[in-house]
Each structure stands twice: as structure tokens, then as C-alpha cells.
Amino acid sequence: MVVLELKKLGYRYEDGTLALKDVDLTLEEGEKVAVLGPNGAGKSTLMHLLAGFRMPFEGDVSVGGVALEEKSADRIRAMIGFLFQDPDDQIFMPTVEEDVAFGPRNLKLDDVDSRVKRGMDSVGVSTLADRAPHRLSYGMKKRVAIAGLLAMDPALLLLDEPTSGLDPRSRSELVKLLKSMKRTMLIATHDLEAASEIVDRALVLNVCPVMKGTMRDLAQAGDVLRSAGLELPPLPMLFETIGQKGYEVDALPVTMDQATAELTRVIDREGRRRR
Amino acid sequence: MHVPDGLMDPIVALVGTVEFLVVVAVALALSARKTGEKDLPRVAVLCAGIFVAQMLNFPIGGGTTGHLIGAALLAIMIGPTLAILGMTVVLIIQALMFGDGGVTALGLNGLNMAIIAPLVGWGVYNLVKPITKGLSRTGDSVAVGIAAWASVFVSAAACAAELAVSYAISDGAYGIAGAFAVPAMLGYHLVIGIGEAVITVGVIAYVSKVSPGALRRAAVTKSAKGWLSNITSSKVALASSAILLVFALALPLYFLYSSEGSDGLEQTMVDAEVEERDQILSAPFSYGESYFAALFAGLLGFLAVALVALGILKALGRGPAGN
Amino acid sequence: MPMIVGHVRGHSHILPDLDEHSKSHWFGRLDSRAKIVGIFSFVVVCALLTKVELITASLVLAVAIAAASGAPVRSLAKAYAAAFPFMLLASVSVFLFAGIERGLEMLGRTSACVIALLALASGTGTFGLFAGLRRLRVPATISTLLMLTYRYILVVSEEFFRMRTARKARGFGGGRSLLDKYALNTISFTAGTVLVRATARADRVYEALRCRGFSGDITVWRTSSLGRSDLVFMAVLLLSSGLLAAIQTGWVQW
Numbered sequence: 001m002v003v004l005e006l007k008k009l010g011y012r013y014e015d016g017t018l019a020l021k022d023v024d025l026t027l028e029e030g031e032k033v034a035v036l037g038p039n040g041a042g043k044s045t046l047m048h049l050l051a052g053f054r055m056p057f058e059g060d061v062s063v064g065g066v067a068l069e070e071k072s073a074d075r076i077r078a079m080i081g082f083l084f085q086d087p088d089d090q091i092f093m094p095t096v097e098e099d100v101a102f103g104p105r106n107l108k109l110d111d112v113d114s115r116v117k118r119g120m121d122s123v124g125v126s127t128l129a130d131r132a133p134h135r136l137s138y139g140m141k142k143r144v145a146i147a148g149l150l151a152m153d154p155a156l157l158l159l160d161e162p163t164s165g166l167d168p169r170s171r172s173e174l175v176k177l178l179k180s181m182k183r184t185m186l187i188a189t190h191d192l193e194a195a196s197e198i199v200d201r202a203l204v205l206n207v208c209p210v211m212k213g214t215m216r217d218l219a220q221a222g223d224v225l226r227s228a229g230l231e232l233p234p235l236p237m238l239f240e241t242i243g244q245k246g247y248e249v250d251a252l253p254v255t256m257d258q259a260t261a262e263l264t265r266v267i268d269r270e271g272r273r274r275r
Numbered sequence: 276m277h278v279p280d281g282l283m284d285p286i287v288a289l290v291g292t293v294e295f296l297v298v299v300a301v302a303l304a305l306s307a308r309k310t311g312e313k314d315l316p317r318v319a320v321l322c323a324g325i326f327v328a329q330m331l332n333f334p335i336g337g338g339t340t341g342h343l344i345g346a347a348l349l350a351i352m353i354g355p356t357l358a359i360l361g362m363t364v365v366l367i368i369q370a371l372m373f374g375d376g377g378v379t380a381l382g383l384n385g386l387n388m389a390i391i392a393p394l395v396g397w398g399v400y401n402l403v404k405p406i407t408k409g410l411s412r413t414g415d416s417v418a419v420g421i422a423a424w425a426s427v428f429v430s431a432a433a434c435a436a437e438l439a440v441s442y443a444i445s446d447g448a449y450g451i452a453g454a455f456a457v458p459a460m461l462g463y464h465l466v467i468g469i470g471e472a473v474i475t476v477g478v479i480a481y482v483s484k485v486s487p488g489a490l491r492r493a494a495v496t497k498s499a500k501g502w503l504s505n506i507t508s509s510k511v512a513l514a515s516s517a518i519l520l521v522f523a524l525a526l527p528l529y530f531l532y533s534s535e536g537s538d539g540l541e542q543t544m545v546d547a548e549v550e551e552r553d554q555i556l557s558a559p560f561s562y563g564e565s566y567f568a569a570l571f572a573g574l575l576g577f578l579a580v581a582l583v584a585l586g587i588l589k590a591l592g593r594g595p596a597g598n
Numbered sequence: 599m600p601m602i603v604g605h606v607r608g609h610s611h612i613l614p615d616l617d618e619h620s621k622s623h624w625f626g627r628l629d630s631r632a633k634i635v636g637i638f639s640f641v642v643v644c645a646l647l648t649k650v651e652l653i654t655a656s657l658v659l660a661v662a663i664a665a666a667s668g669a670p671v672r673s674l675a676k677a678y679a680a681a682f683p684f685m686l687l688a689s690v691s692v693f694l695f696a697g698i699e700r701g702l703e704m705l706g707r708t709s710a711c712v713i714a715l716l717a718l719a720s721g722t723g724t725f726g727l728f729a730g731l732r733r734l735r736v737p738a739t740i741s742t743l744l745m746l747t748y749r750y751i752l753v754v755s756e757e758f759f760r761m762r763t764a765r766k767a768r769g770f771g772g773g774r775s776l777l778d779k780y781a782l783n784t785i786s787f788t789a790g791t792v793l794v795r796a797t798a799r800a801d802r803v804y805e806a807l808r809c810r811g812f813s814g815d816i817t818v819w820r821t822s823s824l825g826r827s828d829l830v831f832m833a834v835l836l837l838s839s840g841l842l843a844a845i846q847t848g849w850v851q852w
Contacts, residue, residue, distance in 0.1 A: 477786025
């Protein structure tokens with residue numbers, strides 16, 4: 001089932017500068033896709049546009065089969081869970097559980113109690129139910145925000161730079177969490193490392209689409225990435241470097257698992273050669 | 276200028292509360308028609324900004340500092356209706372959370388700072404702007420400055436009036452003697468107003484340069500037909516109505532005061548007798564409240580008439596051009 | 599950041615986050631509507647007392663309410679101290695023009711009101727207070743604005759303090775007088791920046807709220823209903839206020 005479909009999507013800012021051009025993308029249910037690009041590439045604008053906050057635009061957008069336009073914007077927002085870059089923009093009720101309940105209550109969804117409980121459980125903030133969210137750490141605030149979105153049971157999750165501002169520990173916890181969630185999600189980020197762990201495939205965007213494919217496919221095209229303003233993350237970069245020194249691999253790895261596999265293969269190969 | 280509970284005479288406080296509630300109710304009704312939910316978070320954040328801005332100290336001289344009220348700033352940025360609601364919210368938070376202001380005093384504080392101040396600020400701005408814009412490049416800033424100063428000065432005058440009337444009608448149990456309150460309040464706020472003017476001008480100039488979208492002027496709706504629509508569609512005419520409204524709000528106070536039986540001079544004498552008892556300081560101005568009453572009515576009346584005349588001329592299509 | 603800096607009459611003053619104590623104390627668990635109605639009635643009556651004995655009684659009652667609220671004495675004292683200067687200013691002119699007795703009455707009266715209100719606020723928590731006002735039929739526009747504004751005071755004041763520290767680090771001392779053009783420029787710049795950033799944040803907040811189905815009214819999920827202790831509390835306050843008012847107006851002879 002197609003959850004999100006973009007056809008030749010274009011958008012200009014109020015002052016006329018081009019923000020997006022000719023963007024095509026399709027998301028099936030359960031897929032996790034990343035939109036990669038440097039700052040200013042239009043990723044955030046794309047996210048806000050999908051949530052119905054940037055109109056008018058060129059091209060077609062449909063969420064859950066519903067075409068996006070002024071009249072349908074509210075309906076579509078009810079199907080979407082949008083995680084903002086700054087959790088302080090999103091959280092404001094005095095306790096965690098009140099904030100998680102906010103979405104379901106406003107949308108008049110049934111069984112708010114169990115929704116809130118499930119939302120909090122899935123991100124691990126149940127013990128903080130009575131706490132004031134604005135006293136929590138940045139990472140915890142993000143989790144509370146995510147819980148609030150999950151409680152609405154959205155068909156599509158939009159995440160705007162989810163790993164920005166997090167310390168290494170919180171970042172890896174969030175990555176693990178997003179990886180484990182069985183939800184359709186679109187992640188806008190320039191954190192290629194995190195993206196590699198979470199998503200199945202990605203779109204590189206720099207106002208116009210630059211490249212599409214799985215994360216591993218993209219890693220092979222280091223030059224294209226660099227020209228689009230991105231850097232290869234450490235893992236593939238390492239293997240690219242040692243490949244230039246003669247220890248080549250078939251395909252540059254992007255995840256830890258892939259890297260381990262490739263490295264052991266290289267070591268075995270070299271070991272056999274020495275004998 | 277935040278007056279605490281128990282300072283004003285209960286009748287004055289009651290009059291103030293009634294006027295305040297009526298105007299806020301009207302503002303609520305008007306805002307429901309004109310604005311969508313988009314404005315609530317924006318107004319809230321601007322209110323938070325105004326609240327924080329009220330914490331700013333600006334130097335006056337000789338080591339003393341003054342504070343912003345921000346009503347004119349808010350009114351020029353989001354229009355008078357929303358500014359009334361916004362300043363009300365700021366006052367409620369200050370009264371309940373910080374003990375700055377009060378519950379019975381909310382009506383009067385609201386009247387002064389949430390109704391009179393923004394209305395005067397917005398009204399004066401829209402009446403003066405067409406004139407000064409033609410004069411010089413910085414015409415808009417001049418209008419902003421005058422408007423901000425006026426909003427502080429007039430609301431201080433209103434507060435002084437309320438204090439003086441409270442004192443007069445309660446034989447000194449409440450309020451502050453007009454002979455002291457009026458010169459003190461007016462003198463102090465004459466200077467404070469200058470600071471507010473300078474900073475308001477600076478802020479508006481900065482904001483319009485950096486982020487013009489933030490300066491959303493209140494849209495004027497064309498509702499009724501004929502001559503009424505002519506008035507409601509002219510910002511200048513609306514502005515004069517705002518000034519008229521401020522004057523109208525002050526009327527009950529004047530009636531309260533003068534209804535205390537005698538005319539001005541006799542009143543002063545009666546007051547002088549009251550002051551005889553434990554007096555430590557004698558009033559610097561012996562003409563006391565009668566002078567104040569005349570001054571108050573006369574000055575505001577003249578201003579109001581002049582501005583309204585200007586507004587009517589504008590609405591009829593004559594006079595300074597431009598809206 | 600749990601601290602709110604309140605600036606009253608020129609005194610910088612830090613209020614600890616008053617919302618935390620409320621939940622554990624019996625006062626905090628009372629229905630906020632009962633607390634609001636009870637304490638507001640008390641304050642209204644206090645504001646019209648002129649007889650010395652009644653004012654003293656009301657002061658004692660106000661302090662009793664403060665004690666009952668469970669708020670820490672130090673924070674209440676600090677809050678009272680911050681509100682004191684204007685009360686004093688008002689009383690000074692009364693002292694000078696109408697005598698010491700009248701001055702003390704004025705001071706006592708305003709103090710009783712302020713203490714009672716501070717006890718209400720610190721024992722109830724801000725959000726609970728605003729939600730209580732909403733349940734008492736205060737229009738949604740006002741209550742929603744109150745909640746949002748309060749939430750954003752915390753955020754905006756943080757930004758302001760960061761700017762102020764940066765300013766101080768670059769040697770800005772506050773200026774000498776109104777003629778100090780540089781100082782006033784800097785102050786306008788600070789105020790302007792705070793407002794511009796605030797507006798940008800407001801637009802993001804609007805979008806975040808709309809994404810979660812917000813349509814103009816913010817209400818509390820876990821609401822309480824009026825119980826016995828709430829009614830008892832209200833009755834005690836209403837009766838004592840009524841008694842004070844009756845004696846004041848001469849209806850009842852003391």
C-alpha cells in the first residue's frame with residue numbers, strides 16, 4: 001500500500017528562490033526512507049510542505065491516497081506524525097503523560113489511556129509520566145515528543161533531523177529505537193551514519209534530486225555525494241581509503257555489520273595470499 | 276504602574292473592572308471573527324517577549340532606571356484587538372505569579388495598561404503617521420515614537436486620576452492624594468515615556484528590517500454599509516474612535532470625582548481639613564484636585580476632539596492623504 | 599531551566615519552579631476551581647477592609663493560607679519581598695499625607711492580598727491555575743493564551759539571558775542616561791532580537807500544534823471533580839471572608 005507519493009514536486013520561497021524542483025518519491029507501507037542533503041538543501045522545507053504548511057506548490061503530493069491541498073490539509077495532518085527538529089517547539093503540557101495525550105485527545109481518537117501507555121512504553125518514558133517535560137534532557141524530550149506522535153498512530157512519520165543536538169549516547173539510543181520501530185517513516189537528515197543504520201533506501205536532495213538508491217549504493221558514489229555537499233561517513237570512508245592502498249572490497253559498507261563482514265573477508269584474503 | 280489590591284477605593288476599582296470586562300469581551304468577540312488559530316501561538320510568544328521586555332532596564336539618568344510597558348509596541352505589531360488581549364494575559368500572569376498587580380486591581384491595571392495604553396499607542400500612531408510620513412524619511416519612526424510616548428503618558432495620567440479619585444472619595448482611606456499623585460505620576464512617566472519611545476522605535480525599525488513578516492498590521496474589515504463602512508474601512512477613523520473610547524472610559528471617573536458634592540475649590544478645602552490631623556508633609560500644590568480635574572478633562576477633551584476631527588476629515592476624503 | 603526570573607519594580611528576582619511542590623501536598627491536590635473561588639473571594643474582601651482589627655485578622659488569615667499551601671517559606675518570602683517595593687511606595691504617600699495609621703492600614707491590606715495570591719499560585723502550579731480558570735468559564739482564547747504565554751516566557755527568558763550574558767561579556771554596562779544613544783540602541787537591539795526569534799518560534803509552534811490537532815482550546819486530560827475537601831476548603835474561606843465583609847460594612851457588630 002502506498003503511503004506517500006510525490007510527483008514532480010516543486011516549491012519556491014516567498015522571495016522567489018527555488019527551494020525544491022522535480023522531486024519524485026514513493027513510500028510503501030513499512031518502508032523507511034531518508035532524504036539526505038546539506039543544510040539549505042530543502043529537506044526541512046520538504047517536510048513542512050508534506051505537512052501542508054507550504055502552499056501553493058507544483059506537482060502532486062498524496063498521503064494515504066489523499067491528495068494534498070488546502071481543504072485536505074487537516075485530514076492529512078491527522079495521518080502524519082511530524083517530529084520537529086527542536087522538541088521545545090512541540091512539547092508544552094505540564095506533565096509527560098498530558099503531552100503524550102494531547103494529540104489523541106485533540107483528534108478525538110478512541111481509547112486515549114491505552115494509546116498513551118503504549119506510546120510511552122515504546123520509547124521508554126513510562127517512569128517519567130508525572131514529570132515536567134521541560135526539565136528533562138534534550139534526548140528525553142525528543143523521546144517524549146516521539147511518544148506523543150506514536151500515540152496518534154500515524155500512517156507516516158516525518159522526522160526532521162532527529163539526531164541533531166544529541167550527545168553520542170542519546171544518539172545511538174535514538175537510532176536503535178527508530179531502527180526497531182515498525183513504522184513507515186521519512187527522515188530528513190545530514191547524518192549519513194545514522195541514516196545508514198535505520199533506512200532501507202535514500203534520496204539525495206540538493207533542491208533537485210541528485211541520486212536515489214540504498215545507502216550502500218549511495219556510498220559507492222562518493223564523488224556524487226561530495227558534489228551535493230555531503231561527506232562519506234567514517235565507515236565507508238575508511239574502506240575507500242584502504243581500498244586505494246590495495247585492500248579493495250566489492251562494495252563499500254555502510255553499517256557496522258556490513259563492515260565487519262567486509263573486513264573479515266579482506267583479512268582472510270590477505271592471510272591466504274601471504275601463505 | 277502595576278497597582279496592588281487594596282490601594283484603590285472599591286468603587287473606583289469596581290468601575291474600572293466593569294469597563295475592563297466590557298472592553299475585553301468586545302475584543303474577544305472581534306478577535307474571534309478576524310483571526311484564526313494561527314495567531315494564538317504568535318500572540319502568545321509576542322506576549323512572552325513583551326513580558327521579558329518588561330524586565331529590561333533602561334537608564335534614565337542619575338542611576339535610576341525605567342521599564343517598558345510595551346503596549347504600543349504590541350499594538351503596532353498585531354493590532355489593537357489582539358494587543359488588548361495580549362496585555363491582559365501578561366497582566367494576569369504578573370498578578371497571579373509574581374504578586375505584581377492583583378485581583379481587584381486587575382480591572383484598573385487592565386484599563387490602564389491593557390486597554391488605554393495599546394489603544395492610545397495604536398490610535399496615535401495611525402493618526403500621526405499620515406502626517407509625518409510626508410515630512411521626512413524617518414516619518415514612520417517619528418509616529419511610532421510619539422505613539423509610544425503618548426501610550427505611556429496617557430495611561431499614567433489615567434492611573435494618577437484613579438489614585439486621586441480614590442483618595443478624594445474615600446477621605447484618604449484609599450488612593451494617593453491627587454496633589455502628589457498627579458505631578459509624581461505624570462512627571463515620572465513623562466521621562467519614562469521617552470525611554471519607551473526610543474526603544475519602541477528601535478525595536479520596530481529592527482524588526483521591519485530583519486523580519487518584515489512579523490509586523491502584521493490588523494486587517495480592517497469592511498462590514499457595514501454606507502457611512503459606517505466608510506468609517507470602519509478607514510484606519511485613521513478607527514484610530515480616532517480608539518482615542519474617543521479612551522476618553523469615554525475616563526468619563527465615569529470624572530463623574531465619580533465631581534459627584535462628591537461640591538465643586539473643585541470646596542473639595543480642596545474639605546480635603547485640607549482631612550489632612551490636618553497627622554500631617555507630616557503638606558501638599559505642594561494648594562489648588563489640589565480641582566486643578567487636576569479641570570486639567571484632566573480639558574486636555575483629554577481637546578486632544579480627543581482634535582484627533583476625532585482629523586479622523587472625520589480623513590474619512591470624508593479631505594485632509595492629509597494616505598492610509 | 600526551572601527558574602523564572604521575575605522583575606518587579608526594579609528588583610531582579612528568581613522564583614523557583616513553583617510547580618513541583620504542588621503535587622505532593624494536600625493543598626496541591628485540591629481542585630483548583632475551589633482554590634481559585636475561595637482565595638479570590640478572600641482577596642476581594644481584603645481589598646475593601648478599612649478597620650484596623652479586620653485588616654490584622656485578614657493578615658493572619660492570609661499567612662495561615664500561605665502556611666496551608668505547603669509552599670516553601672523561603673520562596674514565598676522571596677516572592678513577597680519582590681512585590682513589596684510598590685506596596686511600600688503606595689503606602690509612603692499615604693503615610694505622608696494621611697498619617698501613620700492610614701499608611702499601616704494600606705500596607706496591611708495590600709500585603710494580605712498579595713500573600714494570599716502568592717499562596718494560591720505556588721500551591722497550585724501555573725498550569726493547574728490556568729486550567730482551573732478555564733473550567734470556571736474563562737474564555738478559551740484567554741486561557742489558551744495564558745498557558746502558551748507562560749510556557750514561552752520560560753523559553754524566551756532563557757534566550758534573553760543568554761543574550762544579556764553575551765552582552766555583558768562584551769562590556770555592556772547598562773548605559774548612563776536616556777541620552778546614552780549607544781546604550782539605548784543596544785537595548786533596542788536586544789529587545790528586537792528577542793522578539794524576532796520569538797516570532798520565528800511562534801510559527802513553528804503553530805505548525806507543531808496544528809499537526810497534533812489543536813483547534814484553539816487547550817484543556818487538561820486528568821481533571822478532578824469537586825470532592826468533600828474541596829467544598830470544605832471553599833466553605834471555610836467564603837465564610838471567613840463573608841464574616842470580615844459583614845463586620846466591615848457594619849452589618850454585624852463586632
